[in-house]
Amino acid sequence: RRLERAQEMARRLEKAQIPGALEAVLAEVGDGAITRSHFARFLVKTGRADSINAVFKKYLARGKTGYVPNNWVDLASAVQWIHDAGGQAVLAHPLKYNLNGRYLKRLVTDFAAAGGDAMEIISPQQTPVQRRDLWTLCLQHQLTASVGSDFHQPTTWNELGKHLYLPDDVTPVWANWGLVSKRLTQEPEATAVLSAAPTTSMDTPR
Structure with missing residues (x-):
């Protein structure tokens, strides 16, 4: 495709x-x-x-000469293909799909129901509240967790591997691979920051 x-x-x-x-x-x-x-x-x-x-x-950009829209596969098929290939299906950068809180919750619910394995909950440039929202959804749906910078090339606003620390009460997706240690070295304040983040209603559009 x-x-x-x-x-x-x-x-x-x-x-x-x-x-x-x-x-x-x-x-x-x-x-x-x-x-x-x-x-x-x-x-x-x-x-x-x-x-x-x-x-x-x-x-x-949309509407310009070279723009061609993506032809996305449905969620269940994507998860199945990944599993058929021996992989684990991870929902990447869920905050980048411009979904409000209700539709974000629906996306994660549908992903988990389709057999998804993990979701990315930590990436650079998130607020503590955004991290807490994703952390909560990950725990609610019993998914393992991943991190990512969505790094494609060097830029001034997207640094490779910056601030990618998981809280203690989630299981990293790579813990099942036997390739690396269970979690990244964690900043001491990482979990404390998440715990102290003010709660918000994820039904509120942002």
């Missing part, structure tokens, strides 16, 4: 007199997954814009 989307993005860019996008992106990615960021870097390198942000605004 990602390759088909990339092919369509390249076709639209070529129609706009920007040839060679797919070939350049495939040369960079190899066997990896293609994203809009790869096209953005190509467009910056070829002088179509001065920055990644400018490329997205001009070419790759």
Whole structure:
């Protein structure tokens, strides 16, 4: 699906007199997954814009020349495919889907019901209240926990591995892998900060 989307993005860019996008992106990615960021870097390198942000605004945002919407698989199928491949299904960066509290709870509930294994509860730039909300949902649905920076490339606002500490009462998803120790070295105040965070209604849109 990602390759088909990339092919369509390249076709639209070529129609706009920007040839060679797919070939350049495939040369960079190899066997990896293609994203809009790869096209953005190509467009910056070829002088179509001065920055990644400018490329997205001009070419790759919704409604622009190179934008192609994602064709998402349903949640149950995605979880099943991951399990069939021998993996564990993890719900990544749940706060980045622009859901209000009610729909966030529904997403996690549906994910757990589909057999999901873990959810990402800690990432940089979260508030203590946001971390507490995800922590609570993780415990309620008896999921294991993961952390992540959503790091794709060096930027000024997204640092690799910054502030990724789990509280003591969740089980890390990697505890089942036998590859590393049970948890990351934890900042002493990590659990205290979560415990002290003011409670909010997750039915309140944010």
